[in-house]
Amino acid sequence: MLIDSHCHLTDERLLPEREAIVSSMSEDGLCALVTVGYDRESSLGGLAFAETHAGVWCTLGVHPHDADKLDGETLSAFRTLAERDKVVAIGEIGLDYYYDLSPRDVQREAFARQIALADECGLPMCLHVRDAYGDCLALLKENEGKLSHGVLLHCYSGSPEMVKEFSRFDAYFAFGGAITFKNAKKNVESLSLVPRDRLLVETDCPYMTPVPYRGRTNFPRYVSLVADKVAEVLSLSREEVEELTTANTKRLFKKMK
Numbered sequence: 715m716l717i718d719s720h721c722h723l724t725d726e727r728l729l730p731e732r733e734a735i736v737s738s739m740s741e742d743g744l745c746a747l748v749t750v751g752y753d754r755e756s757s758l759g760g761l762a763f764a765e766t767h768a769g770v771w772c773t774l775g776v777h778p779h780d781a782d783k784l785d786g787e788t789l790s791a792f793r794t795l796a797e798r799d800k801v802v803a804i805g806e807i808g809l810d811y812y813y814d815l816s817p818r819d820v821q822r823e824a825f826a827r828q829i830a831l832a833d834e835c836g837l838p839m840c841l842h843v844r845d846a847y848g849d850c851l852a853l854l855k856e857n858e859g860k861l862s863h864g865v866l867l868h869c870y871s872g873s874p875e876m877v878k879e880f881s882r883f884d885a886y887f888a889f890g891g892a893i894t895f896k897n898a899k900k901n902v903e904s905l906s907l908v909p910r911d912r913l914l915v916e917t918d919c920p921y922m923t924p925v926p927y928r929g930r931t932n933f934p935r936y937v938s939l940v941a942d943k944v945a946e947v948l949s950l951s952r953e954e955v956e957e958l959t960t961a962n963t964k965r966l967f968k969k970m971k
């Protein structure tokens with residue numbers, strides 16, 4: 715059974731489907747889903763859904779796009795809610811210099827505050843990084859003492875060389891639909907360099923739909939297409955990929971049972 719380690723069940727495209735998504739989980743070969751927060755509303759919404767649905771877990775965080783909305787009140791709400799059983803990580807947090815929807819200094823500040831939050835809460839962090847791997851690495855180095863609960867690079871799109879750099883922090887790497895795309899050469903090379911015990915799979919649904927459904931809405935069940943591609947690249951069986959990535963996800967997200 716697979717775990718979709720990163721999905722957005724609070725997204726309006728998935729809202730009408732999400733009861734069906736959860737009730738067909740075992741049929742679809744899924745043993746757990748992690749619905750990821752990207753602002754206050756989606757974090758609280760994801761928690762409410764996780765708490766009423768077996769097999770669903772969640773994270774709390776403010777995405778770099780919304781970095782300018784991270785205030786003290788949101789941080790203290792997250793600090794309190796992080797103690798709930800279903801909250802497995804702080805995220806998605808990080809830096810996005812591709813869209814630059816919040817000023818870069820504001821993004822770095824919000825990222826640093828949430829690295830500290832994850833450390834205080836004793837939770838791993840789920841990072842969103844786009845065109846900002848150098849600055850991300852620098853910020854992690856500055857905060858090296860606060861990373862002991864685990865770092866996950868969601869939807870890893872950095873260079874193969876950077877895999878080594880992040881591995882110094884014992885980082886985990888999650889791959890999604892992008893590895894099935896035609897132009898995925900760099901991502902596939904990165905995937906082959908990730909230590910086997912640090913590899914996760916995800917969908918980031920409703921975004922990043924894998925081939926052959928690219929261009930349509932993505933769903934957690936399509937994580938199986940990602941797992942197939944991982945098996946092909948690493949010359950593993952599908953069963954081995956399932957065992958490996960599920961064990962890795964549970965080791966990182968310690969509260970997941």
Ligand SMILES: [Zn+2]
Pocket residue numbers: 720722750806918
């Ligand atoms: Zn996401």
